Amino acid sequence: MxxxxxxxxxxxxxxxxxxxxxxxxxxxxxxxxxxxxxxxxxxxxxxxxxxxxxxxxxxxxxxxxxxxxxxxxxxxxxxxxxxxxxxxxxxxxxxxxxxxxxxxxxxxxxxxxxxxxxxxxxxxxxxxxxxxxxxxxxxxxxxxxxxxxxxxxxxxxxxxxxxxxxxxxxxxxxxDLIGVEISGSLKNVIALAAGMCDGLGFGDNTKAALATRGIYEISKLGLALGANPHTFNGLAGIGDLIVTCTSMYSRNRRAGILIGEGHTVDEVNKKIGQVVEGIKTTKSAYALSKKYNVIMPITEKLYQVLYEGFNPRIAVSSLMTRAYKEEIEEIFLE
Missing domain, CATH: 3.40.50.720 (NAD(P)-binding Rossmann-like Domain)
Structure with a gap:
């Protein structure tokens, strides 16, 4: 061709x-x-x-x-x-x-x-x-x-x-075009958060919890937009999330590490040297969560860190101390 x-x-x-x-x-x-x-x-x-x-x-x-x-x-x-x-x-x-x-x-x-x-x-x-x-x-x-x-x-x-x-x-x-696009976009948001946890000195336990709850957030917004729930268990969903949250090839994870270490967004963009899609997508995802009334705590806290000057360590602490709840919620049954 x-x-x-x-x-x-x-x-x-x-x-x-x-x-x-x-x-x-x-x-x-x-x-x-x-x-x-x-x-x-x-x-x-x-x-x-x-x-x-x-x-x-x-x-x-x-x-x-x-x-x-x-x-x-x-x-x-x-x-x-x-x-x-x-x-x-x-x-x-x-x-x-x-x-x-x-x-x-x-x-x-x-x-x-x-x-x-x-x-x-x-x-x-x-x-x-x-x-x-x-x-x-x-x-x-x-x-x-x-x-x-x-x-x-x-x-x-x-x-x-x-x-x-x-x-x-x-x-x-x-x-499932909606699911594939939402998965690919929002995994960058979760990867930024995962990198931020690395930059703060947290461990694998923290990252695993964040990634698991992250795919739940992604799927909630995706379903609100009309996506197929099975997409989030596939390559565009959990597959892309795993590789982006764990690899140093990931610009979004590297950017998150720098944010966790205390660098500003402007400093991060200069150090990475290429567009970090997750930074702008965090803003878009946060706006979509409000538009469709979808609760997305990781996205919300990351938005506050990136755009409102919220302390990253306090952001993680606030996620850990949210009201207790059941893990398996009825998203896929709804």
């Missing part, structure tokens, strides 16, 4: 490499001219994915050239950059072009998932979300990985599955 991939961060680069090595024709758009030159000259993305051989992958900073006569458009840019980017290139996108999204987040201003943003701008194009436990650093090294793709159009999801799958990159399909 002729595929355009927009965005030269670590994840976008890993997927561009995967698709190129599989034999697709890849138009790889990156805004940063220095990164483009590095890829084309040295076959490396030294800024975002160093020490990974990109083979014959070629990049460009000419977006019109990148999106010309393509069959599939893969979005590898941060969630809050998608609307302005698509608005810019909308006149050049054919209605038959499949839109595949790699980002995991919820737009702050509108509280829309990426599928809803794309539908606003390109209502006639089929949208597919790719999600699951998949660090770019491992995918780029061909370490076995499993993900899921989701769309309202099952046949197109199958087509994307076939386009992306390799012997080391196993792709499942899941028709």
């Amino acid at each position: 002729k595929i355009s991939l927009l965005g030269g961060g670590s994840w976008g680069t890993a997927i561009a490499r995967l698709l190129k090595f599989k034999g697709h024709e890849i138009n790889f758009y990156i805004r940063d001219k220095k990164v483009v030159e590095d890829i084309n000259k040295n076959h490396r993305n030294s800024k975002y994915l160093p020490q990974v051989d990109l083979g014959e992958l070629i990049a460009t900073n000419n977006i019109r050239e990148a999106i010309s006569n393509i069959e599939m458009l893969v979005l590898g840019v941060p969630t809050n950059s998608i609307r302005p980017l698509l608005s810019e290139i909308k006149p050049d996108i054919n209605e038959d072009t499949i839109i595949v999204n790699l980002a995991k987040g919820i737009e702050v201003d509108t509280l829309e998932r990426v599928s809803e943003i794309v539908e606003d701008i390109l209502p006639n194009n089929v949208f597919v979300s790719l999600s699951g436990p998949s660090h770019a650093e491992e995918v780029a090294k061909d370490i076995p990985t499993a993900v899921t793709v989701s769309s309202k159009n099952h046949q197109i999801a199958k087509k994307v599955q076939e386009a992306f799958a390799t012997e080391n990159f196993r792709v499942y399909t899941n028709d």
Whole structure:
């Protein structure tokens, strides 16, 4: 297939490499001219994915050239950059072009998932979300990985599955687009909180409790939006949550560690050097919890830490001393 991939961060680069090595024709758009030159000259993305051989992958900073006569458009840019980017290139996108999204987040201003943003701008194009436990650093090294793709159009999801799958990159399909997008977005919020616990010097017990209650929070909001409860037990749900809460590859976990150590959000963003989706998604998730009247204590406390200057240690203490309750609540029976 002729595929355009927009965005030269670590994840976008890993997927561009995967698709190129599989034999697709890849138009790889990156805004940063220095990164483009590095890829084309040295076959490396030294800024975002160093020490990974990109083979014959070629990049460009000419977006019109990148999106010309393509069959599939893969979005590898941060969630809050998608609307302005698509608005810019909308006149050049054919209605038959499949839109595949790699980002995991919820737009702050509108509280829309990426599928809803794309539908606003390109209502006639089929949208597919790719999600699951998949660090770019491992995918780029061909370490076995499993993900899921989701769309309202099952046949197109199958087509994307076939386009992306390799012997080391196993792709499942899941028709629950809402659940897949909510899981992928909110796991970053819980990973931030897990990292914060690490930064505070807490242990594995704390992180395990937080992750377990975190998937419960994610599922509550997902069900309020119409998701399938089984999605939260799959790759996009518990799978992605595990890898993001435990790995140092996770930008969100690393950012959380810095917050727990006392750094400000501005300091964290500078130190990480790439977009930390969970920081903005915490704001979006908190707003959604209020909009749909869903109680999400972890999200609420993290929001207070990030946006209201609340002390992280007191935030964890307040979670531990909440009113006692039954563990197994009737969410899935409701």
